[in-house]
Amino acid sequence: MRQAIMPKPGAIEFNDVEKPSNIGDKEVLISVKKIGVCGSDIHVFHGKHPFTPYPVVQGHEYSGEVVETGKAVTKFKTGDKATARPQLVCGKCGPCKRGDYNICDVLKVQGFQAPGVAQDYFVLPEDRMIKLPSSMSFEIGALVEPTAVAAHCTLKAGDLKGKNVVVTGAGPIGNLVAQFARIRGANVLITDLSEYRLQKAKDCGIEHTCNPKEEKLEACLSRVFNGEGFHVGFECAGVEIALDNLIQNVNKGGDVVAVAVYGDRPRVDVSILGDRELKLIGTLMYTHEDYEQAVKYLDNGQLITEPLITKRFPFEDYLEAYRYIDDQGDQTLKVIIDL
Structure with missing residues (x-):
């Protein structure tokens, strides 16, 4: 073979x-x-x-x-x-x-x-x-495998129902994370430097998008969340600046979930983590139950x-x-x- x-x-x-x-x-x-x-x-x-x-x-x-x-x-x-x-x-x-x-x-x-x-x-x-x-x-x-990653990581920050969520990186994982966060009841904004990927996010039902090259993140947040800020960030781009943007801008007491694999070791502003009582959360892969949930939502059409x-x-x-x-x-x- x-x-x-x-x-x-x-x-x-x-x-x-x-x-x-x-x-x-x-x-x-x-x-x-x-x-x-x-x-x-x-x-x-x-x-x-x-x-x-x-x-x-x-x-x-x-x-x-x-x-x-x-x-x-x-x-x-x-x-x-x-x-x-x-x-x-x-x-x-x-x-x-x-x-x-x-x-x-x-x-x-x-x-x-x-x-x-x-x-x-x-x-x-x-x-x-x-x-x-x-x-x-x-x-x-x-x-199913990348969808299970999204199923698992969107559980790491607890109940997302009614929360404002930002996903950085609109590649396949970021897209699926945004879709799963939406399924779990969140109001979702996804960011990327690629208009192609942002359009694909819209094609998958993610209404709110932001290209930081065209619009500052702070302006995007104000436009989408009406001044409420966001409670949870999912970093799916795998670059230091995306992780830093989430840490610098998430609401006090908020959660940042590091989903991506990083080719180079990123630096984290620990002073901001401490001063604002943020939680930086790791996530790895999935469980069998996450696979089952991925199959469920792929099969019933809720995931595009x-x-x-x-x-x-x-x-x-x-x-x-x-x-x-x-x-x-x-x-x-x-x-x-x-x-």
Whole structure:
């Protein structure tokens, strides 16, 4: 079968490897159909991801079809559509024991610290898998993973109902975070330097947008929130100035949730954090319940994703997909690899 591997930053090689044949009793073999390219994947491609060694087989946003099941598998059958959490956890450390396995002490993530799904077939344990509705396309199924990120992080600041929320960065994650915050009852403003991405946010139902190149953030806040300011900020751009803007402008006693992966270590104005009793909150990945919630809202249409898909590439053009993202920059949202 085909397999794509990144031996070093900026390179992708293709191997012909054996199809998995030893399927455990509680394991499932899927035929991988679609893979989404994530901003974190691009960090790896540029050698900027802080927790990824090389060589690495990427691919953690994906969907596939069940082609074989172990004899003890009860929730899946041949022909089912599925995806799965890419988290490999110990189940024994403190975070795992209290249910926070997404921050396991020895967490490995497939596609980063463990081999991902950039190949024709992949073996998964049943307990990490999520069944997709038969009516859901494989393409939408590949968006469950980033949607689960949004589901998880929008819970980190508590109840958002009736709160004013600012999301910095209108890439795929920022867009989905804004949509999930809206579903949770927030009044949402999303910011970005790209008019293309801001228009895509509007296409996905996010009414309020701001381009700081054209309008100062303070003016945007006044226009959208009628002088009330905002209570919660979600930083999804991965740049220091965006994080600083949220910290400098959020209401006293407010929350700032750092969602993005940063290629360079940002500086934080701790004096403002202390003086205004702000909470800077970390968030990592998701739980199984977040995946289930992502599938629910994707299936019922409350989350709009079609405008997010910019371009599709065949598996053989994996490297070209990365180059396209580099070349197109802010004119790109989600690129899909088609197997």
